[in-house]
Every structure is written in C-alpha cells, then in structure tokens.
Amino acid sequence: MRSTVLCIRENANDPFRFCFVRRTAAVNEKVKRPRASGRVTLGDVAQAAGVSPITASRALRGEVGERGVAADLVARVRDAAARLAYVPDPAARALASSRSSHVAVLIPLLTNTLFVDFLEAVQGSLTQAGYQTLIGVTHYRPDEEEQLLRSYMAHRPAGVVVTGFDRTEASRRLIAASGVPCVHVMETSTQPGVYCVGFSQIDAGVSITAHLLAQGRRRIGFVAAQLDPRVMQRLEGYRRCLRAANLYDGRLELLDSGQSSMALGGRLLADLLAAHADVDAIFFCNDDLAQGGLMAALRMGVAVPSRVAMAGFNDLTGSDQMLPPLTTIRTPRVEIGVQAAQMLLRLMRKEAVPVSSVDVGYELIVRGST
Numbered sequence: 001m002r003s004t005v006l007c008i009r010e011n012a013n014d015p016f017r018f019c020f021v022r023r024t025a026a027v028n029e030k031v032k033r034p035r036a037s038g039r040v041t042l043g044d045v046a047q048a049a050g051v052s053p054i055t056a057s058r059a060l061r062g063e064v065g066e067r068g069v070a071a072d073l074v075a076r077v078r079d080a081a082a083r084l085a086y087v088p089d090p091a092a093r094a095l096a097s098s099r100s101s102h103v104a105v106l107i108p109l110l111t112n113t114l115f116v117d118f119l120e121a122v123q124g125s126l127t128q129a130g131y132q133t134l135i136g137v138t139h140y141r142p143d144e145e146e147q148l149l150r151s152y153m154a155h156r157p158a159g160v161v162v163t164g165f166d167r168t169e170a171s172r173r174l175i176a177a178s179g180v181p182c183v184h185v186m187e188t189s190t191q192p193g194v195y196c197v198g199f200s201q202i203d204a205g206v207s208i209t210a211h212l213l214a215q216g217r218r219r220i221g222f223v224a225a226q227l228d229p230r231v232m233q234r235l236e237g238y239r240r241c242l243r244a245a246n247l248y249d250g251r252l253e254l255l256d257s258g259q260s261s262m263a264l265g266g267r268l269l270a271d272l273l274a275a276h277a278d279v280d281a282i283f284f285c286n287d288d289l290a291q292g293g294l295m296a297a298l299r300m301g302v303a304v305p306s307r308v309a310m311a312g313f314n315d316l317t318g319s320d321q322m323l324p325p326l327t328t329i330r331t332p333r334v335e336i337g338v339q340a341a342q343m344l345l346r347l348m349r350k351e352a353v354p355v356s357s358v359d360v361g362y363e364l365i366v367r368g369s370t
Contacts, residue, residue: 040086049073049080056080060088103344104152105161106136106145108228112260113316114333115163118185121337122161129345131158138163140228146171153178159344161185166229181347183340186230188357195347197340197358201230204329204362205237208283208311211327213245215370217281217309221252223268223293224285225260231285234313238283252276260285265292270300273308280308281370287312287319287328294322294369309370324368332360 046056059077242248284290290312
C-alpha cells in the first residue's frame with residue numbers, strides 16, 4: 001500500500017492516473033469495523049465499492065439514471081453491501097432525512113382474529129407502498145400503550161395507527177407533539193383534526209338488540225368480558241334500545257373483566273340462567289363468548305333458539321359452523337385496515353384527505369341462533 005501512495009504523489013499532475021490508482025487502493029483496502037459496535041456501516045460499503053458514502057447511499061436507495069447513480073456503480077455498491085451483510089440503520093436514516101420508512105401500529109391483542117385480520121390488511125397496504133410496520137400490543141392497557149408510544153416515537157416513525165380513543169393524556173400529548181401523522185381505527189369521531197376509520201359500536205349494539213326484540217324476545221340479557229371501551233359502547237347501544245322499549249333491566253347484565261374466551265362464555269351463560277331463569281335472549285359482546293355459550297347450552301340441554309336466543313359480535317371464524325349457526329354483527333376489519341392505511345399514506349405524503357372520519361358501517365348477519 002505504501003508504494004501505491006508514493007506512486008500517486010509522483011503522478012499528482014496527471015488526474016486520470018491519480019483517480020485510477022486511488023480507486024484501486026480503495027477497493028483493495030481492508031474494511032475496518034467501527035471500534036465500539038462492530039456494525040458494518042455505510043462508509044464500509046462505500047469503501048469496499050470504491051465510491052463516496054453519498055453515492056453508496058443513493059445507490060442503495062435505487063436512485064439510478066441520468067440524475068442518479070450509474071447502473072454499474074449501483075451493481076457494485078449492492079454487491080459490496082451483500083458481501084459485507086450490510087443492514088441499514090433505520091434510526092440513523094431517520095435522523096439524516098427527517099423521515100422514516102416505518103409505521104407504528106398499536107393493537108390490543110394478537111390472539112383476537114379481529115385484530116389479526118385488520119393487521120394483515122394494514123401491513124399489506126403499507127408494504128406495497130414501501131413502508132414496514134412496527135407492531136405493538138397494548139393488552140387493552142393505556143399505560144402499556146404509552147410506553148410503546150414513547151419507545152416508537154424515539155425512532156421517528158413516518159406514521160402511527162392506534163386503536164380507538166381511550167388513552168392516557170400523556171399519550172395524546174406524545175402524538176400531538178411528535179408531528180407524526182396518526183390514524184385511529186375501530187371507532188369514529190367528529191372532533192376536528194382527528195383522522196379515523198371505523199364504525200359506530202353503539203349503533204351496532206342497538207341493531208343486534210333491536211333484532212332480538214323483533215323476534216319477540218323481552219327478557220334480553222347482556223354478557224360481556226374484557227370490558228374495553230368498544231365493549232362498553234355496545235353495552236350502551238343495548239341499554240338505549242331496551243330503554244326505548246321500556247324493557248331495560250340492569251340485573252340482566254353480566255360483566256366480567258377477564259379475557260374473552262369460549263370457556264368463559266359457557267360459564268357466564270350458566271351463571272345468567274341460574275340467576276334469571278326467565279331470560280329468553282342473550283346478546284354476547286363477542287363471538288367467542290357466544291360460541292362458548294352455544295356449546296354450554298348444548299351440554300345443558302337448553303334449546304337454542306326456542307328456549308333462549310343467542311347473538312354475538314364480530315362474526316369470527318367458526319360462528320357460521322356452530323349448532324345452530326350464530327347470529328352476529330359482521331365487522332369490516334379488513335376494509336378498516338385498508339382504508340386506514342390509505343388515509344395514513346396520504347397524510348405521510350402531505351396529500352389532501354377528503355374525509356377525516358370514515359364510517360365503514362357493519363352488517364347484521366341473521367342465522368339460526370335467533
């Protein structure tokens with residue numbers, strides 16, 4: 001390497017010779033890792049490819065053509081990156097460009113099919129647009145959501161998707177102060193400056209209760225678990241409908257703060273019928289509870305729907321295969337995911353958003369259980 005350097009100095013008046021020898025030295029020079037982390041950097045890739053860091057960065061971003069990087073240089077940079085197993089640092093990229101290719105998506109649970117379907121739709125739409133998702137699970141706890149937001153905001157995400165409107169005041173301030181575009185899902189709001197995609201949980205609760213009334217049922221119970229804000233909104237719809245019909249009886253509400261499940265649904269059905277033998281219909285706040293209730297009724301010899309009609313919510317997998325098939329509210333979680341992603345993409349691109357609050361509606365699915 002020393003003889004090469006002397007050669008460069010001796011031919012310094014010849015720019016072509018200087019450039020040629022210098023590039024040869026750069027290509028053959030051993031790549032050094034940073035002393036602290038050992039992580040391969042963009043500078044290492046540039047050095048191995050014999051180009052400047054700026055050129056390497058543009059090549060890896062795919063800037064090819066007249067105003068970009070020559071195709072042969074792009075190939076050389078990408079080959080060097082592959083040989084060195086280079087992985088871009090998203091935090092450094094975000095700091096350098098004031099933007100990120102990541103979107104934080106916060107959902108309550110990954111064990112609920114509702115949110116899995118929604119997440120698949122969001123991720124599919126964002127991936128097609130060149131964004132990656134950072135998935136956070138809040139477990140229906142505002143304090144956990146706040147911790148996740150603090151962590152994700154440190155990475156300067158390009159956008160954020162959050163579930164509903166129930167969060168700590170600190171979380172609201174974090175979102176507002178960050179300047180990061182945010183879309184709320186599963187609920188709607190008319191508040192100015194709030195972007196959301198969802199439907200009215202209260203109206204859906206009214207619809208399922210009104211259906212049970214239309215079937216001639218008068219002693220309608222409400223069975224719920226989890227007790228998150230959307231469940232409580234369905235309960236509000238149930239109450240409004242029965243109060244309007246002068247048939248509301250608060251004793252027929254059975255609320256359990258535990259996690260919703262089929263096993264819990266079966267237990268709650270037995271508890272409700274034991275306490276109120278005159279109940280002739282039950283609105284379960286989630287399909288998994290209702291599915292458990294149907295199976296428990298079969299074991300107990302309780303005829304459905306002649307003795308007790310049963311309805312659920314969300315139209316989860318298997319509800320149409322129950323005995324009898326379950327009446328439920330079909331929620332458009334895939335459509336919510338797609339529309340939320342499209343709304344967020346417009347916000348991140350600083351494009352106009354025609355409607356800030358999108359109500360995608362819901363569908364009452366009537367089956368044999370009512």
